[in-house]
Structures are given as C-alpha cells and as structure tokens.
Amino acid sequence: MDISIVIPLLNESESLKELSLKIDSVMRKSSFKYETIYIDDGSDDNSWDIIKSICLNNKSFKGIKFLKNYGKSQALHAGFNIAKGKVVFTMDADLQDDPEEIPEMYNLITEKNLDIVSGWKKKRFDPVLTKNLPSKIFNLCARLTSGIKLNDFNCGLKAYKNEVVKNINVYGEMHRYIPILASNEGYTKIEEKIIKHRPRKYGQTKFGMNRFTHGFLDLVTIWFLSRFGKRPMHFFGTIGALMLMIGFAFAAYLGIDKVYFNPSGRLITERPEFFISLTTMILGSQFFVAGFLGEMMTRNNQSKKHYNIDTTIEN
16 A cells, blocks of 8 residues: 545535545556545534445545544544555645645655655635734744744645554644654654645635634643653752742741841741742642652653664564
C-alpha cells in the first residue's frame, strides 16, 4: 500500500462524491496503490449513507462511523490505527484541500526521507477577521513555543511517514499540534509545502472563534508537557524551592528582629510578615509534593514503555 488518506468529517454530504472522484482520479493517474478512510464523526445528515455507497462502488474506500461527535483528534486517531499506507495523508472533506497536491507531497516524503510534509495555505480564501488574522497569531505563538518553523500548523493537508502516526497519541484537540507531538517523539525531519487553497464550495465551516481559545490553551498544555512532561519536579520543585526560601527568609527576619531588636514589641503572630512566611512555606511544600507525585507517575509510565527504535542490528 503506497498511500492512506484519512479524512475526518462532520455533515459534509454534499462534497463527498465529488471529493471521492477527484481522489480516485489522482491516484489512478499516478498509479498509486491507495486507500481512503472516511471517519464520520457523528454526522446527522446523510453523510454515512453516501460513504457506504462510495465504499460499495470502490474497494479502495473505507469508512468508520462514530456513535456521536467525538472531535477531529479522535477521528484522526481511529484512522491512523487502521492506516496501512507507506505514507499517510490527512485532509479535510470540504473540498478546500486539493488532492492534486498528494503526489508531490508523497515524493517529498519518500525521496528526501522526511517524517512529515505539512501543507501551507499561503493564499487563503477565508474571512480575514474571523479566520486569517487569528490563524496568523496562533501560528506565530506555536512557532515561538515549539521551535518548529511551520507557517500553518492547522492546515488539514499533511503527509506522514507511516511509523510517525503509529507512534503518536492524538487526543483532546491536539490534532493542531501533530507536528509538535511527532517532534517530541524524535520525528524531527519536517518540511512545509505551499499548497492551493480553494474557497468552500458547500455548507459552512464547523469551527467558530472558540477554537482559537481552545487552541491557545492546548498550546500552553503541549508546551508544558514538551518541556516538563518527563521531569515535572524541575518545574514544581523550582517554584516550591523559591517559595520556601521566601518563607524561611521572612521567618528568620521575624525571629532575629524579635530576639535582638524588638523583644517587647508586637507578637510575631500579629505581624503581616508572619502570614507571608506561613503562606509561602505551605505553598512551597505543596509544590514540592506535586513535583514528587508527578515524578512517581512519570516513572511508572516510563517503566511500561516510551521509546521508539529507529534501527535494530542483530547478529
């Protein structure tokens, strides 16, 4: 199998037949052995009936139907689990991604031995204020926090070496950050290709402004996990140590002042410095405990598995 194309969708019945014909035409023209996997993420139109009809007429097409809407990440995860192609593509079902881009992206992966080729919709046909501008800000933040020089993290059209999608866990709403998840697992050979972006032909976008709020929150999560996910004590312990030092410094100051400089003055417990000292020491201790618990959980997970082997030599 040369290519697997994983397509998550929600209520895209109008575009499915046209998309399927275009994919099949491109694959036949390039003589690829391929499979297309539609994942119906809880559609309430007749998308699933159309998928069944497409699969019945062309054995290169497959379908998965979710009982309800779980989200794009879960849909991609289901598709990745069964994908057999040497190169796995993801694309959207709304006809804004052009299947004609697939052969060139496939060649980039195979000829340059890349892990990921990500599409870049340099010229977009989306509303400026609701999609283009927020997308540029979002991509800038993603580049700065991840160190991966991509201009369009959220582009639906991407190509992956098969082993990449088999060794990453896409969950929550992390589909936007698959290149970052892959890079964290050691798949760092990532390039970007400018692709054609077409106006939406049918229906309406399923994403509102709230996706950018969720996206930024997910970005903070993945930044934290990337830097401290395997050493949580470095984060929590540093904050805990700083707060304990502040607390002990205030406690020492109160003790020295009471004993040597102001023995007949106010009680230590009546001074605001006492409460600052007490609060920072309690919080510092809690941060340390959180760090220890995080380390124990990390060690337990690492003992089960978490490494990917590139090459094995056996005699």
